[in-house]
Amino acid sequence: MSGIDRICVVGAGGREHALAHTLARHADVVVTPGNPGMVAPSITVTAEPAEKIDADLFVIGPEVPLVDGLADRLRAGGRLVLGPGADGARLEGSKAWMKQMCARAGVPTARYGAFTEAGPALEFLEELSASGCSLVVKTDGLAAGKGVLVTDSREEAAQDVRAKLSGRTFGSAGSTVVLEEGLVGEEVTVLAVCDGRDFSLLPASQDHKRVGDGDTGANTGGMGAYSPVPHIAPAELDRAVKECVAPMLEALRADGIDYRGVLYAGLMLTGSGPRIIEYNVRLGDPEAEAVLPLLDGDVGAWLASAAAGTLAGDAPVSSEAAVTVVMCAEGYGTPDGPRTGDEISGLEEAGSLEGVTVFHAGTGRDAEGRFYTAGGRVLAVTARRSDLGAARDRAYEAVSRITWAGAHYRRDIGARALRREGAIK
Numbered sequence: 001m002s003g004i005d006r007i008c009v010v011g012a013g014g015r016e017h018a019l020a021h022t023l024a025r026h027a028d029v030v031v032t033p034g035n036p037g038m039v040a041p042s043i044t045v046t047a048e049p050a051e052k053i054d055a056d057l058f059v060i061g062p063e064v065p066l067v068d069g070l071a072d073r074l075r076a077g078g079r080l081v082l083g084p085g086a087d088g089a090r091l092e093g094s095k096a097w098m099k100q101m102c103a104r105a106g107v108p109t110a111r112y113g114a115f116t117e118a119g120p121a122l123e124f125l126e127e128l129s130a131s132g133c134s135l136v137v138k139t140d141g142l143a144a145g146k147g148v149l150v151t152d153s154r155e156e157a158a159q160d161v162r163a164k165l166s167g168r169t170f171g172s173a174g175s176t177v178v179l180e181e182g183l184v185g186e187e188v189t190v191l192a193v194c195d196g197r198d199f200s201l202l203p204a205s206q207d208h209k210r211v212g213d214g215d216t217g218a219n220t221g222g223m224g225a226y227s228p229v230p231h232i233a234p235a236e237l238d239r240a241v242k243e244c245v246a247p248m249l250e251a252l253r254a255d256g257i258d259y260r261g262v263l264y265a266g267l268m269l270t271g272s273g274p275r276i277i278e279y280n281v282r283l284g285d286p287e288a289e290a291v292l293p294l295l296d297g298d299v300g301a302w303l304a305s306a307a308a309g310t311l312a313g314d315a316p317v318s319s320e321a322a323v324t325v326v327m328c329a330e331g332y333g334t335p336d337g338p339r340t341g342d343e344i345s346g347l348e349e350a351g352s353l354e355g356v357t358v359f360h361a362g363t364g365r366d367a368e369g370r371f372y373t374a375g376g377r378v379l380a381v382t383a384r385r386s387d388l389g390a391a392r393d394r395a396y397e398a399v400s401r402i403t404w405a406g407a408h409y410r411r412d413i414g415a416r417a418l419r420r421e422g423a424i425k
Contacts, residue, residue, distance in 0.1 A: 004056045004304045008032065010070065010083075011061030014326075014361030014380040015285035018292045019059055021357060026298040030055065037360020037371065037379075050074060057082065057304045060261075063142055066281055067093035071261070081260070082193075082307040084281050088252060088259040092281045095178045096140050102276060105251035107244050109276045110180040114140065121161050124179055129154040134182025137161055139170045148219055150182060183277065185270035188229055189287050190237065192245050192265070193303065195311035196258045199249060202315050203228045203294050204237055205287040206417065211333035213412045218333040221377060224413035225290040226323045230388060231420040232269065240267050240274035248279065260307055289359050289380040290324040323391040323414050324382040325399050329362070330406025332376035340364075342404040344371040344378070350401040355384045355394055358402070373404060388414060389423045 009019045009031045017038050020029045024042035030053055031038055034045030050058060050065075051073060058074050060066055060083035069086035084091075091098050096114035101107075111128070115121035128135055135157040139147030147170055149160045157179075164170055164177050191202040205227035211217035245265050252259045264280035264287075283291075292299075297316035305312035329338035344363065351358045359382060362375020379402065383394035392414045399409060 004298075004300045006030070006055045007057045007059060007300050008050055008053045008055035009034075009059050009061060010050050010065055013061070013285055014359040014377065015283055015288040016061040017359040017361070018289045018357075018380070018382075019061060019283070021359070022292045022295060023059070023300045023303075027056075027300045035360050035363060036365035037358075037363045051077065056080065057300060057307060059083065059303060061282060063089070063092050063280065063282055066261075067142060080304060080307045082303050083261040084259050085257075087255075088257045088261070089281045091248075091252075091263075091279045093142060094140055094176075095138050095278070096176055098279055099178065101248065101251055105247040107247050107276050108273060110136070110183050112178055112180040114176055114178050115161075116165070116176050118162055118165050121165070121177060121179060122158055125154060125157055125161065128179065128181050129157075131181065136180040136182050137164065138178040138180070139164055140176035140178055141170070150219065183268040183270055183275050185268045185275075186232065187277070188232055188237075188240075188267050188269060189225075189284055190240060190245060190265045190267060191283060191287065191291060192241075192249070192263045193306050193311070193315065194249060194259050194261060194263055195306040195309050196260050197253070197309070198311050199245070199263070200306075200311060200314045201241065202291050203317055204232065205229065205284075205291050207284065207287055208410060208413055211328075211408075211410075213410050220328075220333050222284070222286045222326060223328070223410045224323070224325045225284075225286045226321065226388060226392070226414040226417065227287070227290045227294060228321060228388075229417065230321075231417055236269055236274070240265070240269065244274050244276045248276075258309075260309060285361075286324050286326050286377075286380050289382050290322045293322045293357060293382055293384045294318045294320060318384070320384055320386055321388040321391045322382055322384045323388065323395040324359075324380050325395050325409055325413050326361075326377050327379040327381060327399060327402060327407055327409045329373045329376055329378055330408060332408060338362075338373070338376040339406060340373050340375065342373045342406060344373065344402065344404045346402040347371060350381065350398040353383075353394060353398050353401075355391075356398045357382050357384075358398070378404075378407075388421075389418055392418065
């Protein structure tokens with residue numbers, strides 16, 4: 001599709017910076033509300049709402065505006081939009097509804113129950129615990145990626161159930177909880193760009209959720225990612241797509257839902273086959289920061305074809321690899337929350353390394369142009385190189401150039417994959 005000269009990206013995080021950076025290769029990009037780190041000749045940041053912006057294509061990054069129906073409002077005004085309407089976004093907006101859709105579509109997933117009262121929830125929790133599996137407690141509604149507890153402790157799970165249903169931790173988002181058996185296997189993310197009928201896959205990726213090395217500590221929004229995932233056989237991914245992606249899109253169509261956007265399939269590849277952990281209705285974060293840099297060509301025109309319902313073939317994917325390391329503020333992933341206001345140095349030095357892009361997620365900028373920490377996940381440092389090992393080395397080289405007081409990051413992003421390949425010990 002031609003004529004995509006101006007693109008509006010909706011959102012403010014590292015995912016949206018990665019989108020803007022990728023799309024700005026062939027178009028002028030305006031980001032709303034954006035963040036101070038989205039600085040480039042072809043990228044403009046504005047506080048204007050998306051409905052008041054003139055653009056040839058709108059790409060909606062976060063889940064909240066999608067669930068709130070922003071894509072519907074833009075389409076009602078004749079705009080071309082990549083992002084599902086509120087009907088399709090319910091797949092992420094309600095985990096209980098998502099599980100119901102899995103049952104209808106025949107998509108394999110974990111054993112679960114949805115509850116609005118503590119008594120029945122705790123009874124089901126006891127039943128799950130007796131089976132010896134780990135326990136998963138989720139808010140039904142949106143919780144900014146933080147509404148999930150995975151634990152082997154029945155006591156901890158029960159405490160979390162009570163806190164969520166009481167409204168103390170997540171308010172109305174936790175008024176219903178979904179309890180699941182924990183799945184065992186290899187976790188992988190598959191992203192499908194959909195035009196309402198057909199879809200094309202982006203490179204598979206693997207996220208690192210826990211705050212500490214070796215998958216220790218609290219669950220977070222994501223501490224890093226890499227793509228592609230070399231140790232997962234193409235046949236395994238093909239089966240996952242056949243059993244977990246295609247049937248859900250068919251079920252949405254059967255319900256009259258015209259799904260035009262990204263379907264995120266969070267998968268566990270178990271010994272019994274693939275199982276869906278969750279669906280999201282947009283690009284993941286930080287998966288986007290690792291996957292989008294691997295796309296070549298005019299990505300905006302390709303996404304516009306999906307938004308128009310006429311997807312133009314497969315994604316323009318490079319044969320290289322990318323690794324993203326998320327740098328966080330001190331206190332991220334702890335009950336006290338992150339410390340902000342620390343000055344960041346070394347950004348230009350890191351960004352000047354070949355193949356490196358530093359995406360801003362939680363930064364501020366003072367009157368003198370100095371950047372400082374303004375959130376938990378501060379930066380997503382991505383390197384694209386010929387293979388996973390080279391990308392990982394370059395990403396950590398870039399990270400080593402960036403400093404601020406209390407900066408925290410995992411030192412093992414991609415390490416397990418390389419050990420499986422025999423590339424590192």
